[in-house]
Amino acid sequence: xxxxxxxxxxxxxxxxxxxxxxxxxxxxxxxxxxxxxxxxxxxxxxxxxxxxxxxxxxxxxxxxxxxxxxxxxxxxxxxxxxxxxxxxxxxxxxxxxxxxxxxxxxxxxxxxxxxxxxxxxxxxxxxxxxxxxxxxxxxxxxxxxxxxxxxxxxxxxxxxxxxxxxxxxxxxxxxxxxxxxxxxxxxxxxxxxxxxxxxxxxxxxxxxxxxxxxxxxxxxxxxxxxxxxxxx
Numbered sequence: 001x002x003x004x005x006x007x008x009x010x011x012x013x014x015x016x017x018x019x020x021x022x023x024x025x026x027x028x029x030x031x032x033x034x035x036x037x038x039x040x041x042x043x044x045x046x047x048x049x050x051x052x053x054x055x056x057x058x059x060x061x062x063x064x065x066x067x068x069x070x071x072x073x074x075x076x077x078x079x080x081x082x083x084x085x086x087x088x089x090x091x092x093x094x095x096x097x098x099x100x101x102x103x104x105x106x107x108x109x110x111x112x113x114x115x116x117x118x119x120x121x122x123x124x125x126x127x128x129x130x131x132x133x134x135x136x137x138x139x140x141x142x143x144x145x146x147x148x149x150x151x152x153x154x155x156x157x158x159x160x161x162x163x164x165x166x167x168x169x170x171x172x173x174x175x176x177x178x179x180x181x182x183x184x185x186x187x188x189x190x191x192x193x194x195x196x197x198x199x200x201x202x203x204x205x206x207x208x209x210x211x212x213x214x215x216x217x218x219x220x221x222x223x224x225x226x227x228x229x230x231x232x
Contacts, residue, residue: 001087001126001127001128002087002089002124002125002126002186002225002226002229003086003087003124003125003126003127004081004086004089004092004122004123004124005080005081005086005123005124005125006078006079006080006081006122006123007078007079007081007092007096007120007121007122007123008076008077008078008079008120008121008122009076009077009096009099009100009103009118009119009120009121010074010075010076010077010117010118010119010121011074011075011103011104011107011115011117011118011119012053012073012074012115012116012117012118013073013074013107013110013111013114013115013116014073014111014114014116015052015072015073015111016110016111016112016114018072019056019057019070019071019072019110020041020056020057022110023039023041023057025106025109025110026039026057026070026106026110027039029102029105029106029109030059030068030102030103030106032102033061033066033099033102034059034060034061034066034068035062038059038060038061038062039057039058039059040057040058040059041056041057041058042055042056042057042058052071052072052073052074053071053072053073053074054071054072055069055070055071055076056070056071056072057069057070058070065079065080065081065082066078066079066080066099075103075106075107077096077099077100077103079095079096079099081095089221093218093221097214100120100214104118104210113204113206114204115204115205115210116196116202116204116205117191117192117193117196117205118191118192118205118209118210118213119189119190119191119192119193119213120188120189120190120191120213120214120217121187121188121189122187122188122189122217122221123185123186123187124185124186124187124188124225125173125183125184125185125186126183126184126186126229127183127184128229129183129184129229131182132171132172132173132182132183132184132185133149133150133151133152133172133182134147135184135231136152136153136154136170136171136172136184137149137152139231140154140170141154151171151172151174152171152172153169153170153171154169154170154171155167155168155169155170156168156170159194160190160194160216161212161216162194162195162198163192163194163195163209163212164190164191164192164194164195164212164213164216165189165190165191165192165193165194166188166189166190166216166220167187167188167189167190168186168187168188168189168228169185169186169187169189170184170185170186170187170228171184171185171187172184172185173185184229186225186228186229188217188220188221188225190213190216190217190220191213192205192209192213195209
């Protein structure tokens with residue numbers, strides 16, 4: 001049975017001044033998910049040149065499932081899914097999407113619609129695949145790798161609609177407390193970097209690109225991800 005372990009959303013933008021000046025707006029916009037008391041600011045050296053992507057503000061959801069990292073040029077949402085929901089991929093997405101949409105609304109306001117990049121990364125496992133390293137070797141490497149391989153990773157990158165990269169990583173994962181216990185790991189990463197990399201000039205991300213990111217992610221999860229665990 002396929003399970004979703006976690007998910008991350010990142011959206012980057014052109015800085016429009018010190019992000020700490022936007023903290024009240026951030027807290028008000030995300031108050032349903034991150035209580036105002038959960039926010040903390042990170043002290044940084046005065047007059048030091050700190051990269052814009054280094055977090056300045058942190059926040060944690062009420063029950064600790066989600067965390068927020070806010071930098072001068074990006075916002076990151078990290079979510080861990082409870083065991084009772086991990087097998088319900090629709091519920092996992094509904095939970096995550098609700099927060100993504102609110103973060104997009106916030107980011108457009110903070111950046112004055114100067115969003116540059118957005119991406120979703122999600123980690124899944126399937127504990128029912130028998131001997132994952134062997135499975136990967138047979139399906140993705142046509143048995144060209146020795147049978148004694150201990151760990152194995154297959155990576156595939158696709159381009160969607162001349163805008164998005166879809167990166168898929170398939171590997172065998174080992175339990176920290178039992179190295180002989182394995183599961184098949186599947187990492188899905190979809191983002192609009194292809195559009196960024198091929199554009200002749202800076203293009204700001206609009207609602208169409210943000211909506212397309214979500215739409216392509218959902219389509220892959222609903223129609224394609226299960227094929228990864230099929231015998232080749």
